Amino acid sequence: MYGIDILYTEHDHVVRFTNYLRKLCGEILMGEKPDKDTWLKCVDFIRVYADDHHHGKEEEILFTVMLEKLGSVAHKMINTGMLVEHNLARYHTQSLEEAVNALSEEPTLEEKLNLITHALSYVDLLQRHAHKENNVLFPFAARSLSPEDLEKVNEASKTFEEEGAKKGIGKYVDWLMEVYPDAVSEH
């Protein structure tokens, strides 16, 4: 099940990334000055890898097929659950980006608090979100979609990945492994 398996793998990366964000927040609490370039790279990872690439693939492919084929249970889980959380993640990302851009040369307590607040809100949301998809939504899709529909998901996911590779999506995972090599996987 290539199309669903790749989403599990991406969750490993997203959860690894959120653990890295927690580490950066811990360093600030221990007195380290936040490095603006590092935080800008984090915002870029969220926007390009976690949102455009990962949430984009879920929304365009798997969720679309589930909404078409799996009736009211899928509608409830996706429309009032997963999509609401994707949008909430976008709100936290926007707020985090504003907090990063507002960092001055010698960040004030207020500026650091804004950074930590929005970073940890994103971390908590994404960890719970990935856990729900891994343990409820993806298993439901895998056992409920027909083999033909799963094949459609696989094919569309392959095309999506090829497009992502052309745009250089691999560099985000390479960067993550470099800055945070020791994370534990979520599922």
Ligand SMILES: [Fe+2]
């Ligand atoms: Fe999701």
Ligand SMILES: [Fe+2]
């Ligand atoms: Fe996801």
